[in-house]
Amino acid sequence: xxxxLFKEYENQLPKxxxxxxxxxxxxxxxxxxxxxxxxxxxxEYVNSLAEPGESVGLVxxxxxxxxxxxxxxxxxxxxxxxxMNVTTGLPRIIEVLDGRAEISTKMMQIYFKKPYSxxxxxxxxxxxxxxxTLREYIQEISIDVAEAQMSxxxxxxxxxxxxxxxxxxxxVLEKSFPKGYQFRPSKDDxxxxxxxxxxxxxxxxxxxxxxxxxxxVYINGIKGITQVLPVKRGDEYIVVxxxxxxxxxxxxxxxNFDKTVTNDIFEIERVLGIEAAxxxxxxxxxxxxxxxxxxxxxxxxxxxxxxxSGSGTVLGINRYGIVKEKPSVLARASFExxxxxxxxxxxxxxxxxxxxxxxxxxxxxxxxxxxGIPKLVVKTGKKAKx
Amino acid sequence: xxxxxxTRSKEQIEIKNHVFVPKHEKCSEAEKKRxxxxxxxxxxxxxxxxxxxxxxxxxxxxxxxxxxxxRESQTAGKTVFYRVVIEIQ
Numbered sequence: 001x002x003x004x005l006f007k008e009y010e011n012q013l014p015k016x017x018x019x020x021x022x023x024x025x026x027x028x029x030x031x032x033x034x035x036x037x038x039x040x041x042x043x044e045y046v047n048s049l050a051e052p053g054e055s056v057g058l059v060x061x062x063x064x065x066x067x068x069x070x071x072x073x074x075x076x077x078x079x080x081x082x083x084m085n086v087t088t089g090l091p092r093i094i095e096v097l098d099g100r101a102e103i104s105t106k107m108m109q110i111y112f113k114k115p116y117s118x119x120x121x122x123x124x125x126x127x128x129x130x131x132x133t134l135r136e137y138i139q140e141i142s143i144d145v146a147e148a149q150m151s152x153x154x155x156x157x158x159x160x161x162x163x164x165x166x167x168x169x170x171x172v173l174e175k176s177f178p179k180g181y182q183f184r185p186s187k188d189d190x191x192x193x194x195x196x197x198x199x200x201x202x203x204x205x206x207x208x209x210x211x212x213x214x215x216x217v218y219i220n221g222i223k224g225i226t227q228v229l230p231v232k233r234g235d236e237y238i239v240v241x242x243x244x245x246x247x248x249x250x251x252x253x254x255x256n257f258d259k260t261v262t263n264d265i266f267e268i269e270r271v272l273g274i275e276a277a278x279x280x281x282x283x284x285x286x287x288x289x290x291x292x293x294x295x296x297x298x299x300x301x302x303x304x305x306x307x308x309s310g311s312g313t314v315l316g317i318n319r320y321g322i323v324k325e326k327p328s329v330l331a332r333a334s335f336e337x338x339x340x341x342x343x344x345x346x347x348x349x350x351x352x353x354x355x356x357x358x359x360x361x362x363x364x365x366x367x368x369x370x371x372g373i374p375k376l377v378v379k380t381g382k383k384a385k386x
Numbered sequence: 387x388x389x390x391x392x393t394r395s396k397e398q399i400e401i402k403n404h405v406f407v408p409k410h411e412k413c414s415e416a417e418k419k420r421x422x423x424x425x426x427x428x429x430x431x432x433x434x435x436x437x438x439x440x441x442x443x444x445x446x447x448x449x450x451x452x453x454x455x456x457r458e459s460q461t462a463g464k465t466v467f468y469r470v471v472i473e474i475q
Binding site: 014015016017018019247250251257258259261268270271272273274275276279280298299302306309310311312313 | 399400401403404405406407408410433434435436439440441442455457459460461462463464465469472474
């Protein structure tokens, strides 16, 4: 139902609650009754907000910490038939919250534009995304000892699938080995490349070494993506990958970049910004918790994600991250490596203003949280003077 | 040291519509004042956002500006968050 009363409460109630009320009240409902409902909802909402001085961080820590003791230590999630496994469970949560720059298993979910999202050429596309070296296109490689030359036979079928001509491969090879070698197609088969050293003194040993090097030359695909797997998610075809490269995938024209995600939080921060990284932290942690069949209020995780992204870059919850940002020396010293902090602050002459919790506990003072916040105020009037 | 605002390069990816990126807006001076008053806070108390953040490419933001971020929240439906632009990184 529509009423201008809703507009009035827009700034006082969250959008979700207003929408719920809109749906719940019957069509014919008097304005005065609606006003009553909204007023009651507002009262209830204000009462359920966290009170000033409440130790929300501590509650969040407990709420995430307790369920995580019930998690299986290391579970592997197999995506479909392929052997693609992803770190989940407690190790993954630790990885995310620690703010590790190098994560153990990178993974991407690539969405496509129509008609590719409906399954058109999905296999071909998946293959074109995967990083491929020459090794995978070689049928046979042999060295002619007498002539001191090497011949490579390429897989014609596989090359045709990704639209690469043998001539292009020769060009790539010439670029990778600019000096001392000659590449040319064989006379009787255009899918065979002959390789010869141009200097006469080159011995066979070098040729054998080259045989290995040549096979590692990068040919096509997105760098960093080592495995691809097309899957159907809902009624859309997507490609799940091992390895991640958001920036280069975004440049592909058939990719629907707006939905494409990776599990590398630092990559998201670089490409999409700090707000996206915050969202990624929340999603990654919630995903693990859901997978394990546990239940944690998302608000706790949001608080953690806000803390981690508050400084403009993603910081881990450890002594190199958010603990380092604390202004108080005693608070930092109480976490880890106390001697280091005490000595360094003594050298630079730091001041501790005792504004936070832990340093006040250390020196046996009232902590500024909860009921420790309000102070006694005395009004001094004429009577007080006497 | 801190780089000046990058010019928008050709290779810049369009990220505005990505599912993870909420709406970023630059606050006007009047709105900035109103927000500071509402929260009774200094600019330095706000969460920060780097001037080189990809989400700020299209906004001509300078250090000290307040960025209004309208998030789609799974608990509240929609929430407003503020970040102040800083120079480092």
